[in-house]
Amino acid sequence: MRLGVEDVRGILRKTDYRCHICRGRLRLEGYGEGGEHGWEVEHSKPRARGGSDYFRNLFPAHESCNRSKGTRTSRAARREYGYSGAPLSKEKKAAIRRRNALSGAAVLGLLGRVIWGGPGMVIGALVGGILGHGESPEGQ
Numbered sequence: 001m002r003l004g005v006e007d008v009r010g011i012l013r014k015t016d017y018r019c020h021i022c023r024g025r026l027r028l029e030g031y032g033e034g035g036e037h038g039w040e041v042e043h044s045k046p047r048a049r050g051g052s053d054y055f056r057n058l059f060p061a062h063e064s065c066n067r068s069k070g071t072r073t074s075r076a077a078r079r080e081y082g083y084s085g086a087p088l089s090k091e092k093k094a095a096i097r098r099r100n101a102l103s104g105a106a107v108l109g110l111l112g113r114v115i116w117g118g119p120g121m122v123i124g125a126l127v128g129g130i131l132g133h134g135e136s137p138e139g140q
């Protein structure tokens with residue numbers, strides 16, 4: 001599997017520059033390097049299990065995380081670190097934050113209106129928006 005620098009960058013962006021198994025930070029320069037900061041492109045579904053070389057099956061992982069994953073599923077390897085899914089891209093996190101802000105504003109705005117009337121709605125919407133936006137978009 002031959003990858004150009006743009007492929008490698010695209011794969012890193014999928015997880016916002018994190019190892020898809022342990023979620024440790026990765027840098028473009030570490031690609032193909034050994035050691036604790038080195039990382040490689042990994043087949044989420046192992047080739048031994050019929051995984052493809054398609055972009056959607058490729059994720060960045062520390063060399064050590066990839067080795068210890070072996071032929072297990074990504075889900076099984078991530079479980080060791082308390083995760084089930086891959087880290088989200090920057091774009092996905094921003095979209096979730098926007099959605100959380102909107103629903104927080106709607107919920108607390110309504111609640112504020114019920115309790116304190118018009119001004120309560122404005123304050124509730126502001127507080128709900130801030131809380132919703134601050135909520136971590138990265139679940140499991």
Ligand SMILES: [Zn+2]
Nearest residue numbers: 019022062065
């Ligand atoms: Zn890792």
